[in-house]
Amino acid sequence: MDINQMYWVDLINIGFLGIMFFVLLYALGVYAYEKKAIYFYYSLYIFVLGIYLFSRSDFIYNNITSEIEAYFPRINFYISDTFQYIAHFAALQFGMLFLNAKKDYPIFYRAAYYVRIFFLVSIILSILNITTVNNEFFNDWLSYIERTIATIATIYMQIVILAQAKNKLVIFYMVGSILFLVGAVVSVFALDVIYMRIGTLLEILLFSLGLAYRSSLIQKERNIFKERMISEIQEKEELLNRYNEDLKRQVLERSEALINEQQLFEKEKQKVLKLSLEKEIDRVKMTALRSQMKPHFLFNALNAIRALIIKNDAHQAYDYLTDFSRLVRYILESSENEYVNLREELKMLKIYVRIERMRADNSFEYIVEVDDAVNINEVSIPPLILQPFLENAIVHGVDNSKQDQLISLNISLASNSLIRFEVQDNGKGRNKEDNENKFAELGKKKSMAVDLTQKRLNLLDSNQAKLEIKDLYLENGASAGTKVILYLPLIIDGKKIESNYN
Structure with a gap:
């Protein structure tokens, strides 16, 4: 390569x-x-287009490309044809991601989908032809068709x-895009590729x-969304704290009222009042147990939302918070009821499991089977x-190391x-060696919610309510x-x- 033989145009091309x-x-x-991916396609576009444009310089061809042709005789065909198709494909992919076309420009996205397939077919056909027979007529025909469709598609999508x-x-x-197109058109009429290089740059x-502007917009949206989520969570926590305080006050006031009643009527109706008071105290205990379960569940859900925000998964946290709001509303509406409709309870459980599946990256499935004899609208x-x-x-x-994790709820008479309600999982089971059981009455590490539920069953006015836990095993003895x-x-x-029956 002789530097003295370079012209000012070549120096400009090398500068570009x-x-x-x-x-x-x-x-x-x-x-x-x-x-x-947007930066990958942007890099690919710059790379192939740069090689395509600057290989057309006489100085570069005489000093670089011609030497490469001694080892790869058809390299110039790849650069002039195949690289051009790759540049069109990369530019289209970049534009789809840059504009978020799938969401904001669905018509553009659908059109670009088929044009992208055409570009890929053109790349494959060009490589096959150059590598095998290298038919120049086919190369010219494919180049004409590809450029025509690319131009029409570009104008339409613009x-x-x-x-x-x-x-x-x-x-x-x-x-x-317009500057690139102007540079390309001027190059055709002026018969000088330098204008196309200028338009490309x-x-x-x-x-x-x-x-850079797109990155700033995304960061600004993330910050705004994060601040709004944190503010909403703080409001939810304040509401929950006030709700708990009200519940404690109501339970305390109700207990004091019961004690006063017991003192007033103890002498006249001792036997009758004693039975009545016992039932009322059981009901107050049941209310207290429900009031303990609600904060336990709600705080678990809030912690899960915090985890999603920390992971910067704003969209999933927003979906999570929407389902969480529905659960809070259900709990507030049903908090004073001794019984609720089975259909509504199943809806609440479906939302709850959907929340847990989002938090667990959908690592398990959940199905509900209800026997035909059970009318969920009446029960x-x-x-x-x-x-x-x-x-x-x-x-x-749930064992995240296993596939096809399933939790089922079966309801029958x-x-x-x-x-009868059956909750079954096909997970890792209970560990026999360290006796770390999942349930309050069977293990050393007690579950607060299940322990409270067992107490609620004990307080139900029925000797039929009971709870059974069974370990499931495969034929080889594995859990x-x-x-x-x-x-x-x-x-x-x-x-x-x-x-x-008795």
């Missing part, structure tokens, strides 16, 4: 190449750091984007500025009586006055999960169905 090389290094560095402009990103994309610089059960068993199956039963069976008295339309 240096600028493009600098931008390419920057884009590759950002891609290596953030691992986002019109679609301009008509549906959503933000200032469109300005960077439109102006950059201007386009790349505008795209780089657009990427009533105590509120939040099933949630602790699902919670334990999720927290202690055990008799004409008894309803196959745990099954919890809960029996409750059958209550239809608010009336308990009496048993016909």
